[in-house]
Amino acid sequence: GFAKVDHHRKKRQGFPEVIFGEGKTSTHIIDISRAMMAKNENILVTRVNKEKVKKVRKELPDFEYHEIANLLFMKNSTDTPQFQGYIAIVCAGTSDLSVAEEAALTAEAYGVEVRRYYDVGVAGIHRLLAHIDEIRQATVTVVIAGMEGALPSVVGGLVSHPVIAVPTSVGYGANFQGLSALLTMLNSCASGISVVNIDNGFGGGYNAVLIHRLANQK
Amino acid sequence: GFAKVDHHRKKRQGFPEVIFGEGKTSTHIIDISRAMMAKNENILVTRVNKEKVKKVRKELPDFEYHEIANLLFMKNSTDTPQFQGYIAIVCAGTSDLSVAEEAALTAEAYGVEVRRYYDVGVAGIHRLLAHIDEIRQATVTVVIAGMEGALPSVVGGLVSHPVIAVPTSVGYGANFQGLSALLTMLNSCASGISVVNIDNGFGGGYNAVLIHRLANQK
Amino acid sequence: GFAKVDHHRKKRQGFPEVIFGEGKTSTHIIDISRAMMAKNENILVTRVNKEKVKKVRKELPDFEYHEIANLLFMKNSTDTPQFQGYIAIVCAGTSDLSVAEEAALTAEAYGVEVRRYYDVGVAGIHRLLAHIDEIRQATVTVVIAGMEGALPSVVGGLVSHPVIAVPTSVGYGANFQGLSALLTMLNSCASGISVVNIDNGFGGGYNAVLIHRLANQK
Amino acid sequence: GFAKVDHHRKKRQGFPEVIFGEGKTSTHIIDISRAMMAKNENILVTRVNKEKVKKVRKELPDFEYHEIANLLFMKNSTDTPQFQGYIAIVCAGTSDLSVAEEAALTAEAYGVEVRRYYDVGVAGIHRLLAHIDEIRQATVTVVIAGMEGALPSVVGGLVSHPVIAVPTSVGYGANFQGLSALLTMLNSCASGISVVNIDNGFGGGYNAVLIHRLANQK
Amino acid sequence: GFAKVDHHRKKRQGFPEVIFGEGKTSTHIIDISRAMMAKNENILVTRVNKEKVKKVRKELPDFEYHEIANLLFMKNSTDTPQFQGYIAIVCAGTSDLSVAEEAALTAEAYGVEVRRYYDVGVAGIHRLLAHIDEIRQATVTVVIAGMEGALPSVVGGLVSHPVIAVPTSVGYGANFQGLSALLTMLNSCASGISVVNIDNGFGGGYNAVLIHRLANQK
Amino acid sequence: GFAKVDHHRKKRQGFPEVIFGEGKTSTHIIDISRAMMAKNENILVTRVNKEKVKKVRKELPDFEYHEIANLLFMKNSTDTPQFQGYIAIVCAGTSDLSVAEEAALTAEAYGVEVRRYYDVGVAGIHRLLAHIDEIRQATVTVVIAGMEGALPSVVGGLVSHPVIAVPTSVGYGANFQGLSALLTMLNSCASGISVVNIDNGFGGGYNAVLIHRLANQK
Amino acid sequence: GFAKVDHHRKKRQGFPEVIFGEGKTSTHIIDISRAMMAKNENILVTRVNKEKVKKVRKELPDFEYHEIANLLFMKNSTDTPQFQGYIAIVCAGTSDLSVAEEAALTAEAYGVEVRRYYDVGVAGIHRLLAHIDEIRQATVTVVIAGMEGALPSVVGGLVSHPVIAVPTSVGYGANFQGLSALLTMLNSCASGISVVNIDNGFGGGYNAVLIHRLANQK
Amino acid sequence: GFAKVDHHRKKRQGFPEVIFGEGKTSTHIIDISRAMMAKNENILVTRVNKEKVKKVRKELPDFEYHEIANLLFMKNSTDTPQFQGYIAIVCAGTSDLSVAEEAALTAEAYGVEVRRYYDVGVAGIHRLLAHIDEIRQATVTVVIAGMEGALPSVVGGLVSHPVIAVPTSVGYGANFQGLSALLTMLNSCASGISVVNIDNGFGGGYNAVLIHRLANQK
Ligand SMILES: Nc1ncnc2c1ncn2[C@@H]1O[C@H](COP(=O)(O)O)[C@@H](O)[C@H]1O
Ligand SMILES: Nc1ncnc2c1ncn2[C@@H]1O[C@H](COP(=O)(O)O)[C@@H](O)[C@H]1O
Ligand SMILES: Nc1ncnc2c1ncn2[C@@H]1O[C@H](COP(=O)(O)O)[C@@H](O)[C@H]1O
Ligand SMILES: Nc1ncnc2c1ncn2[C@@H]1O[C@H](COP(=O)(O)O)[C@@H](O)[C@H]1O
Numbered sequence A, B, C, D, E, F, G, H: 001g002f003a004k005v006d007h008h009r010k011k012r013q014g015f016p017e018v019i020f021g022e023g024k025t026s027t028h029i030i031d032i033s034r035a036m037m038a039k040n041e042n043i044l045v046t047r048v049n050k051e052k053v054k055k056v057r058k059e060l061p062d063f064e065y066h067e068i069a070n071l072l073f074m075k076n077s078t079d080t081p082q083f084q085g086y087i088a089i090v091c092a093g094t095s096d097l098s099v100a101e102e103a104a105l106t107a108e109a110y111g112v113e114v115r116r117y118y119d120v121g122v123a124g125i126h127r128l129l130a131h132i133d134e135i136r137q138a139t140v141t142v143v144i145a146g147m148e149g150a151l152p153s154v155v156g157g158l159v160s161h162p163v164i165a166v167p168t169s170v171g172y173g174a175n176f177q178g179l180s181a182l183l184t185m186l187n188s189c190a191s192g193i194s195v196v197n198i199d200n201g202f203g204g205g206y207n208a209v210l211i212h213r214l215a216n217q218k
């Protein structure tokens, strides 16, 4: 077939390849999934729409579907890592839920405990401050925000661990589909913040997992 | 001459025309100033560089020069308004001083009391919180910030009066000469924020004066 | 639940939180509304589409729906402020009606009298001049314009109170979904103009309310 | 030589080639000029800086230099056209003078009468209205404006002949070196406006000449 | 009603207002049309879609509909101007037809003779050269092109009358919805070219009419 | 009719005109095809959608339809060139298939042998290295990639023949519909890479054919 | 004074505030430094130019100056952390040295061992592969690249720890001052990559330190 | 040292590495050059300024300096390839000379015969047509153009071999430092055109050499 699944990746990176569902037909997704099932690899498919999900689950009913995060997950491997501690996932508004859950579910798929702090945007900063002590105890925080995307700067100034910032396309007008939040995060005057692509909840969760694993390693 | 000074503006708007110094020769500035002196109008010249200042003050030594804000001021009118209360000028970092002072000096030129809260950016939010009660008592707040420009959103969520946000070009890279801070401010999730051009300290100060005058009017 | 309604905001800012309808499900909107009804807060929901409105009003029939402005309003509080004077809402073309009405209805929801001057764009400037005396008597003017967005500059040069400029996405081609009008307004050579996001009628109205309240305060 | 002067152009288009001075060395300019002098062609060189002018005039002292418009002109041809009527050149602020003069001098170089209306920007619209009757009598109007570039829309709504709009790079911040004025002019809601490149005073003048010639032709 | 039709425009500019159909409801269009019919004005409505056309023509069956150009026209005035000569409309590819016809029909609505030269893009330049003599006899040429938009530069180098360039959004990828063709035309190295908005066939035709009228005037 | 088919092109360039299907009606496509069939020319129609294909094939059933590449092909000419060697088509991910096949089928339509290396993106570079010896034997390689578009730089550093890079719009967020991959390819630090438009598989294939023909010529 | 040094930061985040030298006068830098010296804090000043360095070191000769990285460092604290392992700093070309050294020296200032792998860009991928085993043993890798910025994707596919990507402004033309490399990194198809601002070597180094500290913590 | 010269490249690609002079100190250039001299490799250094040239030639006087093209060349290798035929280098205006010569000298440095056709832009198309027969005989044409960059489309429609298009940053205003010409070339409606970076004369010349070598190979 057309796809060359990177089965070697699990050896090279500790985790198997993840399927980027956008732009793939359901047939493509099924074929790649079957190849991974044959190797007992866990399968995560991101950015799938309902229509594809229907077709894929008809063939492969073992996939769990998380509608709010537009992802499919199938647990095939039995050697789950055992991690201590948790990562924090903080998001600015209820409109960012879909991306926040993509991050959270990605991290949970890799066996990491997640604590969620949602709808705590900077326009009412007391909502964030109410939870800051618990957030400070996490190994790493993923901060998701749309519109002006100011939340990571505030969080970054209050915690001492790394912050992964995820801009979302939530907003309109001069938001330019997330460009505004993206630039905000890249220019943050707080230190210790690094950024992934607009709406890339998967990237936010995955980076957090890599750091969390390191924090557990020694 | 080439310039048509809008002497009528004082009647129409309550304040005389302000001279935009950029792109004018010192000769232009001197000519326009003389015309305004003849009518006993206060003269504010913004965005002048040192070289022009030298030439202008040689002819018109009554101009005060505020180097940090790149502006010239000459008081000619005797009917100064009497206002009560004050406006707050809040800025994120020491690199934003030049724009903050352009705003502050503009407001003072129009007879308004200004209180300054500088270097209180969001990366160390306790610095802002330490002054928030006094800021809340102002009639209007001008917030100046570069880099990611997140400060107006936080201030906007804490005060109940109008906030004028002034993005600055301070920063580098994906800041794109102030575009980042501008977009942040336009997309603010806090209500009650309106925005002026990048580095437009004059506009920030002038809008605050108009609102302050209204708050004093009744 | 996922949402943390900022009930404290009314205390902090004098007005309760407003619900940004875009990107929220009807269930989210209903839940948040119920929490606010329990506190007798007035509820304003902006940027809702017809489909959501249907679902929301089935559960909460007390909501009034303003189709042209895509907003829902429910009056629950009995302590309405009493203001004197009016604000002016000026718009350039009949295509800008939706945004203009979002601004007007927002202001009216907060108890402020609104006078409307619509379809008075700069291509036929006598239409604006015919009303300018009445506009001059307002405490503040909100100017809404799409395409080239030149109207705020002209209005700003004729009145002595603050002007809130709202660019709209009306137009095509090099309009770039409202970017053209936005830049025009940010670069206005008239003083006393500040700007909100593209299509942000709510922001225009809300800023006007804050200023109008100040003008009534003393 | 490297340059292939388009001597044929005068036959094809009625006017000889014009030299774009930017990016050419003074040697290039001298060589091309000599070739044109040999054919008794009038020579217009635009966008030259002082340094080049010095070197060119040392060799070719017959060039007149117009410093404010950065151009050189040498009259060699004796068959000047005889036109009736005039074109109007209108500009918004004193900072736009350089571009306005490039337009005006270009038109005069081709033998067309020019009337200038400078510093009549939209922030004080009475200044334009004071001259509008004379402007209406022109065959064509060139409108030059920087910052938000709103002036052509207003002029376009008041005259019945074609308007050539020339955006300038005057301004700062969200002006983006003239982009703001350019977009404004392209999106004008007034009809009968066409646009040339940012700071292209030459283009404005040249288009006006072509139209003026047509108006004189029959 | 909401709309203020600019009936005065015919007096001021010689032609009545044109209705920009986009963003107006069919009810708006009908109301404005009725107001104009009452004054015996010709009515041109641009950028209407089929659905609106159906509703409008049900009420006002006298409208002629030109589907390819998305416009409606109703002839009510009896004093048609008598012009001599013709304008040329040149377009690059068959995909630009819709915009080209908007220009052509606009000009014809104003009583001007149009000659069409379609599908003569620069990739096969002999197709343009085959018609160039006839094009040269026009008073003015409107050149419509998408993709790279190179055609106006070539035409502009071959004719001696004004060229109005209309970029179209035809293309994909780095075309950025017509930005590519727009920039090409603004930067043309040929003289005598001025530009209107992307896809603004109306503007191209209208400017040509104004120039053609001048050429007929004396 | 409206279209002027460039029949002369085959003489001038060795290959007949190709029909750009986007923005043409099915009637246009049929008319042009008939004109080309009458001259026994091979016909390639790119960027057609299913709906148009249905209508076109109803009239002209000899067209082969390649759904994945959105193109139609009809072989009418009998003089097929005989080439030696092959070109390589390399693509980064399974989501780029549609563009890759547009390139491959274009080349095959011109009689060139194609070898495909798909889903060998840089995140698992061993997949590319596994095939690099065979790729090195090609006369020219077309590299198709979306997202960050890094693959051409890596290939360009490993082969000694020309590389044609085709960016695709696959991706989301800061990908900006292919802009990211386009800029990557234009800035490649590897030498010997030239670039065509985003999603322009046709251009990639056609350029490869021209080079392949040259390599076969002597 | 104007500056409010955030002395509390060391308590809150484990490291003292870092001084952003750009846009500050030498007097500002000296004042802030003195305040920090009084608290025995280590001082790092980034983005200083030679002129400022001269003035600052005249007053505070204990500063070490690293010219290639444009930074000043003064060690005042005695409690240096003791870390095990190292971080890798990988850069694409010799033109990226300045940013790479800013990252490396930042990390070293915080007591972390750094291994450098410079000039190993993707156009000659064997240079990277030659060092990949040692890079794999690092806790975290900072990858610096300009032009097309493809290197982080390749590194990210070969290591199993987090990668911090730093785009540089090295390049020209369609590089747009680093935008090209920035977009490439944000869109990377490799997982485990997060990005900081263009030319932000400090951010790259600082994020690596935070992660390295976590990896040492348990 | 810091640089890892890719000596292996000559084996891999047939030509040694070329030094990108921008952003390298003269010391860097000298060091890399010495390493290459030790292997008898020809050395080409692009984008060097006069100051660096002086320092480099003081140490390495064997370098030839081509001022107009900003490049240094040193011939060390004795095995020069023997090619038949020539490549054409066509440029639009005298302002593009610097980039055109970078392309031409690059090709000549690799032993390829170059024929130059300069100042033949589309505004006077007869200048190109006068040479088109000779251009048609080349194996490949490099077309260099700034401003609107229309020339490659016209050339591409007239020749049957590959065209490499090089946009230059010549122009001003809406040219946006070469973006206009770049987009034009990427969107060309002529087939057989591929594009390199803005001002990348080196890339234009190098790609032509690769193709010319292929045309000579069989
Ligand atoms: N939502 C996502 N956003 C960004 N990258 C992703 C996403 N999902 C998967 N990926 C990456 O894309 C790779 C697969 O690409 P593909 O071969 O096209 O399926 C995965 O291994 C991940 O590194
Ligand atoms: N720094 C500034 N930024 C924006 N607008 C300004 C500034 N200074 C003055 N202005 C405005 O520009 C007008 C004068 O423009 P001019 O006629 O060019 O001097 C003033 O009346 C102000 O409205
Ligand atoms: N297709 C069009 N593109 C640009 N401007 C137009 C177009 N159609 C009409 N107009 C202009 O828009 C004005 C009407 O705007 P409105 O009042 O919104 O209908 C007309 O008088 C014309 O000047
Ligand atoms: N003017 C240029 N524009 C683009 N790429 C170039 C240029 N000059 C050299 N290069 C490429 O850059 C590589 C060298 O990069 P560096 O190691 O930074 O010197 C060379 O091998 C060429 O592939």
Ligand SMILES: [Mg+2]
Pocket: A092, A093, A094, A119, C003, C004, C005
């Ligand atoms: Mg909320």
Ligand SMILES: [Mg+2]
Pocket: B092, B093, B094, B119, G003, G004, G005
């Ligand atoms: Mg500070």
Ligand SMILES: [Mg+2]
Pocket: C092, C093, C094, C119, E003, E004, E005
């Ligand atoms: Mg109207």
Ligand SMILES: [Mg+2]
Pocket: B003, B004, B005, D092, D093, D094, D119
């Ligand atoms: Mg003025």
Ligand SMILES: [Mg+2]
Pocket: E092, E093, E094, E119, F003, F004
């Ligand atoms: Mg065609």
Ligand SMILES: [Mg+2]
Pocket: A003, A004, A005, F092, F093, F094, F119
């Ligand atoms: Mg894959």
Ligand SMILES: [Mg+2]
Pocket: G092, G093, G094, G119, H003, H004, H005
């Ligand atoms: Mg190198």
Ligand SMILES: [Mg+2]
Pocket: D003, D004, D005, H092, H093, H094, H119
């Ligand atoms: Mg020339």
